[in-house]
Amino acid sequence: MTLKTLPVIALLVSGAWAQDGPCMADAMLDVSDSPGAGPAYPKPSVEASCEGDQLVVRSNGIPHYEFVQVTPNPLVERDNEFRVPARPQLADEKTPIPLLGSLGFAVNGMAIFGPNEGGVPVEEQFGDPIFNSIMDACMGHTAQEYHYHALVQKCLSTGVRPGEPSPILGFGFDGIPIRGPWGCVDADCSRVVRFRSSWEQVREPHQDAWDAYDYVEKEGPEYLDMCNGHAGPDGDYHYHATETWPYILGCYSGTPMPQARPGAPRPNLTQGQRPPAAARPPAARRPRGGGPGRTPRPSQSEVTAAAEALGLASDDVAKALRAEPGNLKPVNLAASARALGVEQGSLTEALGRQQRPRRQRPNLAPPEEPECFFRCGQSEEDAVGCTLTPDHKVLCFRPCDDNKCG
Ligand SMILES: [Zn+2]
Ligand SMILES: [Zn+2]
Incomplete structure (x- = not known):
């Protein structure tokens, strides 16, 4: 048996689609000639390779385009390592994405987070950061790291003409590619459509964003499943970035790697909070897709x-x-x-x-004269500001009172 036949066998055994063919390291961007985040920052770096059955991506957390600050957290260099299945498979059951933290990475090596923010607009609330206007033009911003809550094709690809199917813009921790919004509806690609989320907004997503959207299955080739994915005309399953919630992933259709970010902090699974092994359900029944925020x-x-x-x-x-x-x-x-x-x-x-014992947040006390970073709304009256602390919490939130609109 050759390695190449393994995915085919998996397909026959589980009845699920499996990504065949070469490792997808080539989908990652070559950022070596990009302008980078700006003169004040290190040059961006992204390396991708296939190691055994894993796609391994290392980056320094610096975007390949100009960094425009919309939250007060500085853009800092970091050692990113992502490991995902090189030949992903659909799982028998979909699994939830984490409430906080990363669930995948973009082709420029930046982390992808879920569609809600942590602790915005106030602590213990989890609003929609796109609705709340705290994203830059590429739908990224800084907290502990620069990360995306939605993907903008023109920020992550070049040379794609209008009307062409979208390229891969990133990967989930289950290894399944995330394409831009456009794609073919049939094998001949007689028509290219903009794929659409099937989630509907049922109330204002300012605070508890997950309660503001519901998945409602829809008819039509342009509508995606609950996880924001579908099987394309040639049978390959992938996600699409969409204009509306959940923007990137609504859940995992594959099996996320338990150690997709080796060595990364897992703030909600620290030693003292983890139940002893005996108290935990057996591994097979434990919900997968772990990481921070679970x-x-x-x-x-x-x-x-x-x-x-x-x-x-x-x-x-x-x-x-x-x-x-x-x-x-x-x-x-x-x-x-x-x-x-x-x-x-x-x-x-x-x-x-x-x-759970409340986490120590020594830096949460607002300084005497809090610096308020904000983006203005339609008028000074409805403009709001927010400040994210390094642990992703809001430090202050107040109306704009001058013209320092960013
Ligand atoms: Zn965020
Ligand atoms: Zn598609």
């Missing part, structure tokens, strides 16, 4: 116990906890507690879970 999905028995303890209807509790069958939204206990009108601590206790 809260375990509530089980049916936890939902029932919580509903009883809180004196609420089980259906309401399941809905608030996003624990209904088929719901793949990342769990967010703060938002769930708000939806149920209870304290987060009471909900955690009702679920039979241990309260």
Whole structure:
């Protein structure tokens, strides 16, 4: 048996599509001649190779285009290493993306985050950063690192003419490529369409963005699945970046690598907070796609116990906890507690879970004269500002009171 036949066998065994063919390292950008972020920053670097069955990408976290600051966090060089399956496969079941932190990387080596921000507009809230206008023109911004919440094709590719299918703009941690918004609807490419998300906005996404959008399956070749992907005309499954929520990925259709960022900090899975091995569900049943921002999905028995303890209807509790069958939204206990009108601590206790010690945030105290970074709205009256701290939390949030519009 040759290595090349393995994906075909996997296809036959699981009935799922598997990426065949060469490793996709060539999809990564050559940034060696790019202008870079600006004279004040190191030159960008991106290296991609295939090591065994993994696509390995290393970058220094500096974008290949001019950096325009929209949040106060500085752009700093860092050692990025991403490892994803070189020949990804569709999983039997889709899995949620993390509520916080990275879920993939773009072809310029910058991290891709999910569609919600952490702690914006105020702590414990998770608004839509695009709706809240805290992104640069390439839909990136800095917090701990420069990262994207949406992808803009012209920032990540050159030489693509209008009406042409989009190239690969990035990869999920499941190794599945993320293409730009345009693509063919049939094998002859008789028509190129702009692919569209099937998620609908049901309320204002200013605060708890995941509660503001619902997936509603739609007819039509341009509509994508819950994860924002589809199988193209030649059967290859990929995601598309879209104009609307979830912008990049709504969930993982493949199996994300547990160690997609070796050595990266995992702020919500630190030693003291992790349950002992014996208390953890077996690996096969544990929800995958880990990394920062992951809260375990509530089980049916936890939902029932919580509903009883809180004196609420089980259906309401399941809905608030996003624990209904088929719901793949990342769990967010703060938002769930708000939806149920209870304290987060009471909900955690009702679920039979241990309260997490609050993380030390020594830098959260606002300075005496907080520097307010902001982008102005339509008029000075409706303009707002926000300041992200290095741990992705808001330091201040106040109306603009002068003309320092960025
Ligand atoms: Zn962000
Ligand atoms: Zn497509």
